[in-house]
Amino acid sequence: MAYILGIDTGGTFTDGVLLDFEAKAVLAKAKAFTTPQDLTIGIRECINNLGEIDPNQIKMVSLSTTLATNAIVEGRGGKVGLILIGNKPSGTFPAQKISLVSGGHDGFGIATCELDTEELSQVIRQMKGEVDTLAISGIFSIRNPEHENLAKELVQKEWDVPIVCAHELSSSIGLYERTVTACLNAKLLPIIADLLKAVKQVLLKKKINVPIMIVKGDGSLISEEKVSLKPIETILSGPAASIVGAMFLSGLETFLTLDMGGTTSDIGIIKSKCWRMHKDGAIVANWRTHIDTAGISTFGIGGDSYITVPTKGHLNIGPIRVIPLSVAGARYPYLNKELSQIQSCKALSVESIFNGQTLDCWMIIKPPQALENLSRDEQLVIEVLKDGPHNVLILKERIGKYVSPFALKSLEQAGVIGRISFTPTDALHCQGYLEKWNVETAHQGARVLANTYGCSPEKFVTHCLDNITESLALSILQSVSSKQGYAFDIKDPNLKFFLEPFFKRINQDADIQVPICLNYPIVAIGAPVKAYLPAVGDLLQTQVIIPEHSEVASAIGAAMGKVTEKITALIKPGFTVHAPWGFEKFMYYEDAREKVLAKAKEIVLENARKAGISDPEITVNQDKVTSETDYGTVFIEELFEVIASGYCQRKDDLNECEGFYL
DSSP states (O other): OOEEEEEEEOSSEEEEEEEETTTTEEEEEEEEEOOTTOHHHHHHHHHHHTOOOOGGGEEEEEEEESHHHHHHHHTOSOOEEEEEESOOOSSOOSOSEEEEESOOBOTTSOBSSOOOHHHHHHHHHHHTTTOSEEEEEETTTTTOOHHHHHHHHHHHHHOOOOEEEGGGTOOSSOHHHHHHHHHHHHHHHHHHHHHHHHHHHHHHHTTOOOOEEEEOTTSOEEEHHHHTTOGGGGTTHHHHHHHHHHHHHHOOSSEEEEEEOSSOEEEEEEETTEEOBOTTOOEETTEEOOOOOBOOEEESOOTTEEEEOOSTTOOEEEEEEOEEHHHHHHHOTTHHHHHHHHHTOOSOOGGGSTTOOTTOEEEESSOOSOGGGSOHHHHHHHHHHTTSOEEHHHHHHHHSSOOOHHHHHHHHHTTSEEEEEOOHHHHHHHHTSOOSSOHHHHHHHHHHHHHHHTSOHHHHHHHHHHHHHHHHHHHHHHHHHHHTTOOOOTTOGGGHHHHHHHHSOOOTTOSOOOOOOOSSOEEEESTTHHHHHHHHHHHTTSOEEOOTTGGGHHHHHHHHOOEEEEEEEEEETTTEEEETTEEEEOSSHHHHHHHHHHHHHHHHHHHHHHTTBSSOEEEEEEEEEEEEETTEEEEEEEEEEEEEEEOBOOGGGOTTSSSOOO
């Protein structure tokens, strides 16, 4: 039997599945809380929750992870030294040390001057000991990578340090974006190395000794060997895995998928088994990259979205994620009594707390390594929370004053403490839809917010759930309009003219009716979707499909992904070839084309073999650009994309493959 272990680390849960690859059947599934302070804790618990696993039947472990995305957002990673060759584009870079050396090429791949090796040696000496990794980016290196490769060779002779060349990651025009991509990749090298090491340790304890594959942002898989060199390609891998999982579970070729997790809802549109890609590269934490990712729209509404009532009659949901009251109450039942005290405390105003409200509780997520590095107020907060989570009233009582909002802000942003508050998960507990955790704690939270909102707890909970349904429907409309190149601002008050009759279709007093019909079904995946998506389907007059195992669809997508190897090359006028293997000139177009196809196929097939792909499928995409003139047809350029894709072989057949065993 050939089984695949698929794992998805989301913002709230880590999901796992054991998949029979040949039968395409889910044999076991499990969940565990994601542990951001150490992802391997959640991964270990998830694998344990799958039950007994025969390690001899596992042929591959496939992982989709938010680690790369989160690290970029949070600014974590290694210290990067950036060596620019020939030009320094304007803008900031995610690097600690930046130096420019003479060299580089023009748009035709011709060197504008020689690489200044003496200047480069001086830069190397200056950066030694100051940075953890190096990124090298030369102007027009995509047309001729000679100087980047030469610089890399010279660095390696003088310094044992991880090095990333920009042309290895991108073949697209745009020096700034290509350089940012190289810097971010260099920054992630130690992060992904630590993850792979930790996951291996978890698997070894289970005696699982198989290849590890990681989901890329386009939904395909990348080997452990490759991801250790190109971790940037795993950004947004979780949403991409959800598309693959939705396609596998539904069996449909055309549909809209909505993956609702704890933190966000990710929406993708699939037409004839193909999904849209981000044309200009993914943007993460305001850094535009040259990384291909699935064209997924992400909205800050999930099962653990922060529900706040800033003033009477006003309700906000998301985008911040918090720990649900019901979840915390299941572990710390004493929170019920603390919340009842807050309910009767009328003097405490929302404005007195940093970015929060009276029922917010706080708990230690990751104990600080050195208390002496914290401010006095921060130390007081940590001291009070050592015995478990508490709300601001208890903090005030034990500290002797209201806690500093700046202390809470600093500790929360550092990931030392986490916020507990009312969420959609709690609303479902109040309504009786869920009884998984502490129902009473959820009711206490609803009563506090209902008092502020100005209605009964029952009406308040109903209003919350209706608001979530409307927000999800609106998110779908935004995704569809974005796909067609349009955008609208949901804060525009004029939109109410259309939205109010849309959300309240049966209204005899309305002047107009606004029915909207989505022309393809919605495949809903994620644990909370059963509570919300049927009503969303009614609003959009379309079928909603919630397939079996939808709550672990991303883990299934990780297990079912294909390994893909791709080479891109370009032929320009004068029949010059610009490719990852170098810059070449030919007398005739046919010779240039023949060389590109032969060399590219050779490389992707060799890479596919190393990745353990069984019987790879070769796809060649060509885009030839010409112009008609009075003198005839003029050749402009031709882009070649050669792809080898397929599924990883059985473990027993991988003995000859390189660099994959744990």
